Amino acid sequence: MVEIKCLACRKTLKIPKYVDTDNYEGQIICTECESLLYIKLVKSKVRKYRKLIDKKPMEIKVISAVPNYDEAKRLKES
Numbered sequence: 565m566v567e568i569k570c571l572a573c574r575k576t577l578k579i580p581k582y583v584d585t586d587n588y589e590g591q592i593i594c595t596e597c598e599s600l601l602y603i604k605l606v607k608s609k610v611r612k613y614r615k616l617i618d619k620k621p622m623e624i625k626v627i628s629a630v631p632n633y634d635e636a637k638r639l640k641e642s
């Protein structure tokens with residue numbers, strides 16, 4: 565059983581059944597963070613491994629672009 569850690573989230577990847585660990589070269593998707601990775605396996609050993617698309621959510625604070633004027637007005641009046 566080959567254990568591969570995701571390059572994006574560092575969690576252990578579950579290798580899909582279609583992947584032949586003796587001979588596989590192609591894309592693999594992390595089941596945890598859905599990052600797209602490229603891997604080459606030869607005889608259950610990792611020969612090539614890199615990250616193609618990192619889908620790990622970035623920490624972005626959602627700021628309302630339009631201030632709630634009605635809410636501000638209501639507070640002022642009360």
Ligand SMILES: [Zn+2]
Nearest residue numbers: 570573594597
């Ligand atoms: Zn991941």
